[in-house]
Structures are given as C-alpha cells and as structure tokens.
Amino acid sequence: MTVTGEAQPFEEVEDPTSGFVFGARIQHDKLGIGEIIETKKRGVVKMLTVQFEDKPQPTKNVAINIYQMKILEPEDGDDHS
Numbered sequence: 001m002t003v004t005g006e007a008q009p010f011e012e013v014e015d016p017t018s019g020f021v022f023g024a025r026i027q028h029d030k031l032g033i034g035e036i037i038e039t040k041k042r043g044v045v046k047m048l049t050v051q052f053e054d055k056p057q058p059t060k061n062v063a064i065n066i067y068q069m070k071i072l073e074p075e076d077g078d079d080h081s
Helices: none
Strands: 025-028 030-043 045-052 059-063 068-069
Touching: 045 068
Parallel strands: none
Antiparallel strands: 025 030, 025 068, 030 045, 045 059
C-alpha cells in the first residue's frame, strides 16, 4: 500500500481526566456528589480519594471513569445563604 500526499499535522487532544484534581467537585453516577481530596497514579490509572456528601468517611481508590463521572462547574459567587 502506497500513501501519497502531505503528512497531516498531529492534533493534540486534551486529556479528558485533566480536570480531576484536588478540590474539584464531581458527580459519580453511582456514588453521588463529592469533592476530590487526594489524587495518585497507579501506572496509567489516576486514582482518587473522594469525600462524597452522603458518606461519613472518604472513599479511597476511586478510578476515574469519564463515562460514570463528571466534573461539576464551580458555583457562581460566594453567596452561601
């Protein structure tokens, strides 16, 4: 097979897990809403410790799954009334 023509430029794609950082609020399909309190890597997998709203203790070793979890946008303003 012969390929002709100019090489196409390589387009960088943002890592879809880059927003899963300390302090980010997330929504998990099964575990609910929580805040990331620790991140660590195990090989190529990023693992989280998350304090979910309805859990008394943080949940450790939550593997990032972009199909089951999403980053919640920060709330606008500082009005906590």
